[in-house]
Amino acid sequence: MESIIEDVRVRKILDSRGNSTVEVDVVTWNGFGRAAAPSGASTGSREVVAFPSGGVDEIITEVEDIISSELIGMDAEDLQDIDLVLKEIDGTENLSSLGGNTVVAVSMAVAKAAASSYNMPLYRFLGGNLATCIPYPLGNMINGGAHAGKNAPDIQEFLVVPTGAEDISEAVFANAAVHKKIRELIQKKDPSFTGGKGDEGGWVPNISNHDALEIQVTACEEVTDELGVRVRPSLDLAASEFWDSEQEKYVYKQENVSKDTGEQVDFVREIIETYDMYYVEDPFHEGDFEGFAELTAQVGDSCIICGDDIFVTNREILAEGIAMGAANAIIIKPNQIGTLTDTYLTVKLARENQYTPVVSHRSGETTDETIAHLAVAFGAPLIKTGAIGGERIAKLNELIRIQEEIPYSRMAELPFTE
Numbered sequence: 001m002e003s004i005i006e007d008v009r010v011r012k013i014l015d016s017r018g019n020s021t022v023e024v025d026v027v028t029w030n031g032f033g034r035a036a037a038p039s040g041a042s043t044g045s046r047e048v049v050a051f052p053s054g055g056v057d058e059i060i061t062e063v064e065d066i067i068s069s070e071l072i073g074m075d076a077e078d079l080q081d082i083d084l085v086l087k088e089i090d091g092t093e094n095l096s097s098l099g100g101n102t103v104v105a106v107s108m109a110v111a112k113a114a115a116s117s118y119n120m121p122l123y124r125f126l127g128g129n130l131a132t133c134i135p136y137p138l139g140n141m142i143n144g145g146a147h148a149g150k151n152a153p154d155i156q157e158f159l160v161v162p163t164g165a166e167d168i169s170e171a172v173f174a175n176a177a178v179h180k181k182i183r184e185l186i187q188k189k190d191p192s193f194t195g196g197k198g199d200e201g202g203w204v205p206n207i208s209n210h211d212a213l214e215i216q217v218t219a220c221e222e223v224t225d226e227l228g229v230r231v232r233p234s235l236d237l238a239a240s241e242f243w244d245s246e247q248e249k250y251v252y253k254q255e256n257v258s259k260d261t262g263e264q265v266d267f268v269r270e271i272i273e274t275y276d277m278y279y280v281e282d283p284f285h286e287g288d289f290e291g292f293a294e295l296t297a298q299v300g301d302s303c304i305i306c307g308d309d310i311f312v313t314n315r316e317i318l319a320e321g322i323a324m325g326a327a328n329a330i331i332i333k334p335n336q337i338g339t340l341t342d343t344y345l346t347v348k349l350a351r352e353n354q355y356t357p358v359v360s361h362r363s364g365e366t367t368d369e370t371i372a373h374l375a376v377a378f379g380a381p382l383i384k385t386g387a388i389g390g391e392r393i394a395k396l397n398e399l400i401r402i403q404e405e406i407p408y409s410r411m412a413e414l415p416f417t418e
């Protein structure tokens with residue numbers, strides 16, 4: 001009774017890039033849930049389609065009525081049934097008629113409304129009383145590729161993880177300290193640097209991939225010494241963005257060099273070894289399962305090799321990767337797959353196969369904080385959600401609140417840390 005859905009409202013709101021996206025309110029007899037959908041810039045080609053052909057406006061004018069007439073009267077607690085109904089209404093494989101972003105916003109708003117109906121936070125409603133681990137934040141420091149301007153590095157994200165942090169507060173402030181330090185180091189290298197930032201709040205300098213790596217690692221070392229909290233460098237290459245399918249080469253415009261898969265394996269392995277990288281995401285393009293498998297075979301016993309565009313939070317594609325030994329971790333972005341049920345099932349498959357789930361934001365975000373709750377509920381050891389910027393700190397500050405609320409909270413167990 002408490003969680004019977006009484007109303008569903010859909011509206012158009014701004015995202016962090018100034019584009020339109022969708023926000024959904026779900027009202028139950030005794031509760032309320034609100035969620036908004038993010039959008040990617042470097043999207044995987046096998047992600048569900050974000051919006052129907054008429055964009056957000058079609059959702060507001062046509063889709064809202066269809067969804068609300070089906071969902072009103074259903075019990076928000078029956079999340080799996082509701083996710084099934086959403087997929088049935090859509091009727092396509094890639095959610096192109098309702099739009100994956102509509103589906104994910106409804107699915108998350110329903111879950112939040114169900115939790116609220118029983119006066120529970122979302123992480124507890126989904127994860128239960130034993131979900132007490134707080135994920136480590138992967139903070140974005142330097143932006144390149146599709147998240148930055150044309151003179152920025154080809155590598156999309158220079159990230160850090162405060163593996164030595166004892167709690168989430170120490171972790172997020174260590175990341176923020178590295179972010180500040182990196183600005184100083186960029187300014188030293190390029191006095192004309194104006195302090196411009198990319199889509200995820202990382203700095204966008206006009207420097208080479210190599211110089212960005214040097215600066216990232218120096219900043220990690222200095223902050224580790226200053227704060228006494230070990231911070232380790234990590235990367236998201238987002239290599240689909242610089243894979244040239246005609247040449248069959250990874251093309252690094254900054255250095256004017258091209259590499260085939262074998263050379264890319266050697267190049268990334270060298271970076272991992274030289275800079276003691278903790279985590280490397282999408283070092284190969286989304287179709288290069290062989291490259292992923294080879295690198296994982298070579299360094300996967302000491303470095304997290306994570307698949308984003310390759311798996312797109314899809315458990316069937318993940319299963320192909322598992323069979324080949326491609327990667328040892330997977331990015332979890334609910335809007336890549338559409339429903340919370342499907343998101344959960346992908347996390348479950350990952351865990352059963354010792355793949356680390358890494359819950360992640362998108363480059364176009366809102367102040368929605370749902371993924372902070374999902375990371376705790378799913379027991380994900382890592383969350384990738386930037387380091388600074390309103391839409392990024394919405395998640396980080398929520399983790400601080402969640403930690404405070406859980407009586408026996410502790411930081412999650414990270415792979416490959418002594």
Ligand SMILES: C=C(OP(=O)(O)O)C(=O)O
Nearest residue numbers: 040041042043361362363
């Ligand atoms: C967050 C990312 O970017 P986008 O949202 O543009 O896919 C990513 O590639 O991990």
Ligand SMILES: [Mg+2]
Nearest residue numbers: 236281282308
């Ligand atoms: Mg990525």
